Amino acid sequence: MIYFVMAGCSSETDEALSPIKVEIVQTESGYQLMRGGEPYTIKGAGMPIDDIRSFAAHGGNSIRNWTTDSEYQNTQDLLDSAHANGVTVALCLPMKPERWGFDYDDAGAVAAQLDEFRDEVIKYRDHPALLVWIIGNELNHSYTNPAVYDAVNDAARMIHALDPYHPTTTTVSEVDEDLATEIRMRAPELDIVSFQVYGKLFGLREATKEIGFEEPFLVTEWGALGYWEMEKTSWGVPTEMTSSEKADVFLRGHKEVLASLEGQLIGSYAFLWGQKQERTPTWFGMFTETGEETESVDVMHYIWNGAWPANRSPRVNSISLDGKSAKQNVTLTAGESYEATFDVFDHDNDPLSYRWEVKPESDANQVGGDFEKSISSLEGVVSDPTAATTALIAPRPGQYRLFAYAYDDHGHAAHANIPFLVSVGNEK
Secondary structure, eight states: OEEEEEEEEOTTTOOEEEEEEEEEEEETTEEEEEETTEEOOOOEEEOSSOOHHHHHHTTOOEEEOSOSOOSSSOHHHHHHHHHHTTOEEEEEEOOOOGGGTOOTTOHHHHHHHHHHHHHHHHHHTTOTTEEEEEEOSOTTTTOOOTTHHHHHHHHHHHHHHHOTTSOEEEEESSOOHHHHHHHHHHOTTOSEEEEEOSGGGGGHHHHHHHTTOOSOEEEEEEESOOGGGSOBOTTSOBOOOOHHHHHHHHHHHIIIIIGGGBTTEEEEEEEOSSOOOBSBTTSSOSBOTTOOBOHHHHHHHHHHHSSOOSSOOOEEEEEEETTBOGGGOEEEETTOEEEEEEEEEOTTOOOOEEEEEEEEOOOOOOOTTOOOOOOOOOSSOBSOTTSSEEEEEOOSSEEEEEEEEEEOSSSBEEEEEEEEEEESSOOO
16 A cells, blocks of 8 residues: 655645645556545646646646756646645656766765755655655666666665655556566665556556556656657658547547556656647647647546536647648749648637747657757748748748637637648759
């Protein structure tokens, strides 16, 4: 049996709070997360920057983050905001992955990292919003040295000694028998393992059965299909789903997979309540760069509440460039003009406004969600960037991506994009 306890003082009132025991109990139907003696259903999403009030208003009750040492978000403030809004936090200790150049055979470096984590655990262990400690994110991604899981075990042991009230987990980017065996052998102090799956979500039940994984687990990232899972153009760049196609994947993933895993799955966190640049500025975020909600937020609202929000996001019918879709290898000639059309409808018949932009194709090669720089847009290549149908003047030869956005007047947006290749001469 695994125990989670919430204890501490409110930073707002300084009133001592009694610990709330949270435990995973095994019943006839499987594992159940209990909090305060009642079943606790995680309605979760990953959130790096505080948007907790809006998140809670949509019905969410638990978030996970990726570091206690962010230059963009103070962790204490995040926990305080969560507590004030009835939200719990799966708090991530930023254990360095091997792909960043960290050597897990360097005993001194490993010990120094553990000391840093000890300070973080002491700082936050009594906060009432704390739910679980996540030790590192996808440490298996591009790794070669299994000693990383010895370090995970040391961190879990340290946490248990300092904080007997909150469990420990680490996240992995695949469901693999050898990896599961490695973690069981090297990190027995972990309470649970957390899986992060995108397209592979739809094979998660079969994958866990195949490797004989019968323990309770979390899914700490799931959502839109990854760029590594998508069909590519003839010049090797991935096509991206529209915001509406992604929302459909969210809904299908919950209905077909996550809901069916009850009894072993003790909670899940959708990715991402926010926005980030990862190959494109729209790939994983449920929000736009300018803060509008997309249809994936509507879906999470529906999942958490059993009803759609009062006002819904616009929905994409199609996007085309030169009469072709993203999967039709759009090749243009430099200097020539081509029609671009964005077909969108709104459930509530709200008036829609539009924005087009063109960016050079990303040349990023980072993995595991590592930081990517944003890409500036080209100026003067779209004749009317505020119309549903416009003209694009093909820039100089190279690889590009055309983005389209449609906004209602309630803070919602839809988006889509098309990768295109510009060549010298008529090579269409």
